[in-house]
Amino acid sequence: MIGFADLYAKIFGPWIEGRRWTGANIPTDAIRVFYGRDHVPGRNEVVQGGIVKCQDLATVFPNTPVDPNIVYLVSSALPATATALLKAAKRAGARVVLNQNGVAYPAWHGPGWESTNKPMKELIRAADHVVYQSLFCKMSADRYLGPCSSSHEILHNPVDTAVFVPGGALPLAQGPVILASGSHVQFYRVESVVRAFALVSGKFPLARLVLAGHLGWRPDEREACGEVLRLCRDLHVEDKVEIRGRYTQEQAIPLLQSAHILMHTKYNDPCPRMVVEAMSCGLPVVFSASGGTPELVGDSAGVGVAVPQGWKKLHIPAPEELSGAVETIIGRYDTMSRAARARAVEKLDLKSWLDRHGRIFREQLTAGAG
Incomplete structure (x- = not known):
């Protein structure tokens, strides 16, 4: 069934676009x-x-x-x-x-x-x-x-490396802040992060998780938010998780600067801009080693979790492996943070x-x- 926008474009598109050239x-x-x-x-x-x-x-x-x-x-x-x-x-x-x-x-x-x-x-x-x-x-x-x-x-x-710069996060010893941001149009992206964070918080009791961006897998975003809150309560991390809404490009800068690690679990993500912006702010990345993300992060700016490659099924990183990747980064944080920033400046x-x-x-x- 053709939607109204498509019907409008089909009928009026040639006239609208043809008038651009005078x-x-x-x-x-x-x-x-x-x-x-x-x-x-x-x-x-x-x-x-x-x-x-x-x-x-x-x-x-x-x-x-x-x-x-x-x-x-x-x-x-x-x-x-x-x-x-x-x-x-x-x-x-x-x-x-x-x-x-x-x-x-x-x-x-x-x-x-x-x-x-x-x-x-x-x-x-x-x-x-x-x-x-x-x-x-x-x-x-x-x-x-x-x-x-x-x-x-x-x-x-x-990424504009003169604008997306490191700074603002509390010392790592006061508790690692893990960020998952962007357009979350499928629940698995948030669910995998929250489940991994629950394991992280067991080893790092001061750790916090920030979920930022559009929760778009339900027609009503409030329903999606409620689904996340229930998951957090079930895993006993509701007091350690902050859910933020959508943000502008200007607001993305302090959001990234206040975190230590970006977790990005989207499968086959073609070329995620948020990953590049995070690296420029000195955030190492935990990611699904699929799609175009490994091309961005390389071997030194984060830890990828291996998943099968394919087109007919979504392969989601296991929470245990994501949690282990976070632990690896925390153990080498200063080195990996500098590497993330350097890679963004030199290549992106x-x-x-x-x-x-x-x-x-x-x-x-x-x-x-x-």
């Missing part, structure tokens, strides 16, 4: 980027997912909804009119750059994953250049969307990512003029 004589060497939406949220607004990359880019390449010569779309934050926008951009001679995140696959999405992938499949075939967020993103896109025939490259999600800094995008845009304009 036929004005725009200098071909002027980079004019449109991110698929008239408004790119500011850092003081609550957002989640792929739109954060557009926030980064818009600081250097402002959003240009009228007469753009480059359309930059993020696969995990596509506008409802993406198909119409793609066709209008091609007719106008604009270049299309796709930032490809993950794909829908059976274990994560369930029935209907083919329909969810359809817009991405159209985009990846028509894009003039594709930026894959990780090697895992490319591998999964090749499998479920088909290989890309245009120019492409891998650019991991970045925002400036290099923005500079490369500037070159991509110029290369695309040159190719379009040729």
Whole structure:
């Protein structure tokens, strides 16, 4: 059954997107980027997912909804009119750059994953250049969307290492603070963290757990929150767990700075931005060794818990192994904290990512003029 937003986009999308190009004589060497939406949220607004990359880019390449010569779309934050926008951009001679995140696959999405992938499949075939967020993103896109025939490259999600800096956490001896943050759209992500934390708190009685971000596996978030609270009571850690709500990019900084360790248990996460931000703040990461996360953390900035690789079943790290990973990090905390920060600065800094995008845009304009 087609939803109202899809029906609206299908009927009015071609008219809405076609009007973006007025036929004005725009200098071909002027980079004019449109991110698929008239408004790119500011850092003081609550957002989640792929739109954060557009926030980064818009600081250097402002959003240009009228007469753009480059359309930059993020696969995990596509506008409802993406198909119409793609066709209008091609007719106008604009270049299309796709930032490809993950794909829908059976274990994560369930029935209907083919329909969810359809817009991405159209985009990846028509894009003039594709930026894959990780090697895992490319591998999964090749499998479920088909290989890309245009120019492409891998650019991991970045972090502003001048803004996301260490500082603010109490000494580790006063109790390790474990953080699990982001968009929790499936209960297992929170459940695995809480169960692991219950084991951690048995060895480190002063330990605390902070759960931050959207609890999105129930239609009513209050129901999801109640489910977490019941689990905490059952495990006798309710007085050691703090549940916070959604947060802005600005609020993410003190949130990370007040913690010691990030625990990220999502299976096959394509390229989690929160992991990169945590590393930049000096937080070692306990993670599911699947998806693109190992590419970000490497061997020195955290401890991964091995899980089987696959697409038809979610493989969740055992609480005992997650707890053991936390204990390993606590035993080597200063060394691993410095390594996390160093890896973010050396390999994942925002400036290099923005500079490369500037070159991509110029290369695309040159190719379009040729």
